[in-house]
Amino acid sequence: MIQRAILKINPNAEVTVYGNDINTCEFVWHNGTTPIPKADIQAQFTAVKFDMAMEDLRAKRNKLLADTDYLALSDNTLSTDMANYRTQLRDITNGLTTVEDVNAVTFPTKPE
Secondary structure (H helix, E strand, O other): OHHHHHHHHOOOOOEEEEOOOOOOOEEEEOOOOOOOOHHHHHOOHHHHHHHHHHHHHHHHHHHHHHHHHHHHOOOOOOOHHHHHHHHHHHOOOOOOOOHHHHHOOOOOOOOO
16 A cells, blocks of 8 residues: 555655555665655555545446446347446446445346
8 A cells, every 4th residue: 555655646656665564664765766755655545545445346346247248239138227227337436535435335236
């Protein structure tokens, strides 16, 4: 998570991080990368946790969509229930702003 927080601040940062605890880890900055204070890195942790939660949610959502993709091919007629299900899946990330929002998501039930 530390590495991701650094890259959120500076996507071009080149750094090696030794350790997983922001309070005790050590950094080696490479190729002229300007060091970033630990407090600034730690301030990005909430955003990184949200990004990670959204990635997990999207992966689950994408699998559920992929499981029904064959039904949406041009030679199939998609039922209204299935079309609504797929729309609900695509829209499931709308309006989420916190990790708590992401964790509270309930996936729609796949129609028969």
